[in-house]
Amino acid sequence: MLGLMQDWPLTVDRILDHAKANFPNREVVTRSIEGPITRNTYGNIWTRAKKVTGALRARGIQMGDRVGTLAWNTDRHLEAWYGAMGMGAVLHTLNPRLFPEQIAWIINHAEDKVLFFDTTFTPIVEKIAPLLTSVKLYVAFTDRAHVPESSVPIEAYEDFIHGQSTDAAWGGFDENTAAGLCYTSGTTGDPKGVLYSHRSNVLHAMAANQTDVFGCGASDVVMPIVPMFHANAWAISFVGPMCGAKVVMPGGKLDGPSVFELLETEGVTFTAAVPTVWLGLLAFLRENKLKPTTLKRVVIGGSAVPEAVLRAFEEDYGIEVLHGWGMTEMSPMGTVGKLLPEHAAQDRESQLKTKLKQGRPPFTVEMKIVDDEGVEKPHDGKAFGRLLVRGPSIAKAYFKNAGAKNDKGEALEKCGFFDTGDVATIDPLGIMQITDRAKDVIKSGGEWISSIDIENLAVGADGVANAAVIGILHPKWDERPLLIIEPKPGAQPTRDQLLKFLEGKIAKWWMPDDVVLVEKIPLGATGKINKLALRETFKNYKFPTTQAAE
Ligand code: AMP
Numbered sequence: 001m002l003g004l005m006q007d008w009p010l011t012v013d014r015i016l017d018h019a020k021a022n023f024p025n026r027e028v029v030t031r032s033i034e035g036p037i038t039r040n041t042y043g044n045i046w047t048r049a050k051k052v053t054g055a056l057r058a059r060g061i062q063m064g065d066r067v068g069t070l071a072w073n074t075d076r077h078l079e080a081w082y083g084a085m086g087m088g089a090v091l092h093t094l095n096p097r098l099f100p101e102q103i104a105w106i107i108n109h110a111e112d113k114v115l116f117f118d119t120t121f122t123p124i125v126e127k128i129a130p131l132l133t134s135v136k137l138y139v140a141f142t143d144r145a146h147v148p149e150s151s152v153p154i155e156a157y158e159d160f161i162h163g164q165s166t167d168a169a170w171g172g173f174d175e176n177t178a179a180g181l182c183y184t185s186g187t188t189g190d191p192k193g194v195l196y197s198h199r200s201n202v203l204h205a206m207a208a209n210q211t212d213v214f215g216c217g218a219s220d221v222v223m224p225i226v227p228m229f230h231a232n233a234w235a236i237s238f239v240g241p242m243c244g245a246k247v248v249m250p251g252g253k254l255d256g257p258s259v260f261e262l263l264e265t266e267g268v269t270f271t272a273a274v275p276t277v278w279l280g281l282l283a284f285l286r287e288n289k290l291k292p293t294t295l296k297r298v299v300i301g302g303s304a305v306p307e308a309v310l311r312a313f314e315e316d317y318g319i320e321v322l323h324g325w326g327m328t329e330m331s332p333m334g335t336v337g338k339l340l341p342e343h344a345a346q347d348r349e350s351q352l353k354t355k356l357k358q359g360r361p362p363f364t365v366e367m368k369i370v371d372d373e374g375v376e377k378p379h380d381g382k383a384f385g386r387l388l389v390r391g392p393s394i395a396k397a398y399f400k401n402a403g404a405k406n407d408k409g410e411a412l413e414k415c416g417f418f419d420t421g422d423v424a425t426i427d428p429l430g431i432m433q434i435t436d437r438a439k440d441v442i443k444s445g446g447e448w449i450s451s452i453d454i455e456n457l458a459v460g461a462d463g464v465a466n467a468a469v470i471g472i473l474h475p476k477w478d479e480r481p482l483l484i485i486e487p488k489p490g491a492q493p494t495r496d497q498l499l500k501f502l503e504g505k506i507a508k509w510w511m512p513d514d515v516v517l518v519e520k521i522p523l524g525a526t527g528k529i530n531k532l533a534l535r536e537t538f539k540n541y542k543f544p545t546t547q548a549a550e
Contacts, residue, residue, distance in 0.1 A: 010202035012179055013086035013170035019241035020046035026244055029266055030075045031251035033118045034146055040075040042241055047166050052083025054164035063088035068112035070094045070121045072252040073228050076141040076157055080116050085179045086170035092181040093229035096121050097525035104128040106183050106191055120252055122148050175199040182231055184328045193399030194328050204331040204393035205238035207364040212338040216270055218244035225250055225273035230526050231332035234272050256284025263292050272299035274527040275309055282312050291317055299324050303528045304452045308460040325358035331393040335359040335432050342429055357433040366390040369426055381427030384435045388417035440531055442471035442479045449481055449510050461501040463491030466521045468529045472541055483512035486521040513543045
């Protein structure tokens, strides 16, 4: 027997329809690429998104066609986002921090027909245009006056949508229709495309905005610092219009002073970014003795939250940190670290320990940890294993069946779960802690050492700007940890000071065998430490003890 409820497919165009119907005057504020702060509304964004649809259709774009964007978070990007998805085209965000050749490879693989881009990225577009095999239309997110002279035929976005009507139809297709495409950072092998559906995006946004996750409402002012090209801006481009929050789009300026200015002038209450952005903001606040006055909650994810960052936000500024873990393949939200009633009676230090863990899954995410044979490990907070996940907003396959593990083209384990590539523990309250990336774990004498744990402690030491730990081959132990430190400007922390700082905080056999200082720790395209580059730099490195033994 079927239920007797209405047929209302979960398509994302309904999210902007909802915002227009209920919050037409709620603001969307942007630090524009041209410079000034601009003020827009959901009502107007809806109007202009409809025009984008009209313009795309007029140029022959159809359902299922891929529409690329190489752009920062702005209101125009949001309009193109809904304009493309609303008509059933696939909005494909591109990460401008990748090498131009990689971007070209991804565009060709995705067969993007249109490329929207910010004028900041014109040099990239000019470099890749001769390599592109499918792009027919280049549209710069600006007006005619700001279109740069170029060898590429560039149209101004404002001209592109000009004169279009607002009655272009949206939706009306299956909720499982593809809506968005985002390639993984591809630290190993070619990048792989994650193809979100309308249904997965809607469910994910609802899951991400549950009370114990983001918990945003119409009184919030949300600023997605995390770019729309980094896994859907962690759902915020859907969550904002869904709950009627005012949205502040930071454009391309993500440095401490620029972020702080917007936080204060726009009264931001909720924001989200990777730890590197927060390190920049916190350094700026400290140097200038400033304090955010309206910010209540920050989501920090993408890599583990360093203890020093957690303490600074919560103890110095009274801002709640929500530690989040996820991945592009999970839309991206996997867990968020909100405390439970069971933690209420604990002292602050114990609570802090829990908050440094990656947190628990919201409804729609199932998790388990398994050994190499797929046998489940206990949820005792100690046993660690490969972290597998399942849910309606988690990839079952990659675009064009890349990385398929079975003959159906799926990238799933035999049990039907997706292997995250992370190694983790889960405690009896269901709180997950990442021990490491499976490939970054340091395998010493048959035991595993977590590089992340040591890094997070080391960034708290005096004079340290950033820290990384990698495994170095060792004749006796297979691998031993090497601690790599980027000092703060002007600081020169010594090996002995750093090792002394770690003493007692980690097991003796986890102590790095050596410490080296580098000018800059390389970061990857999404702001995470680029371990691959570090392993390459230190591939001939030998510990002093190893050299002595040889
Ligand atoms: P991406 O798909 O580029 O966002 O990368 C996903 C990966 O980033 C995950 O599989 C984790 O290895 C890592 N990651 C994301 N969030 C966290 C976190 N809070 N702590 C530790 N690692 C994280």
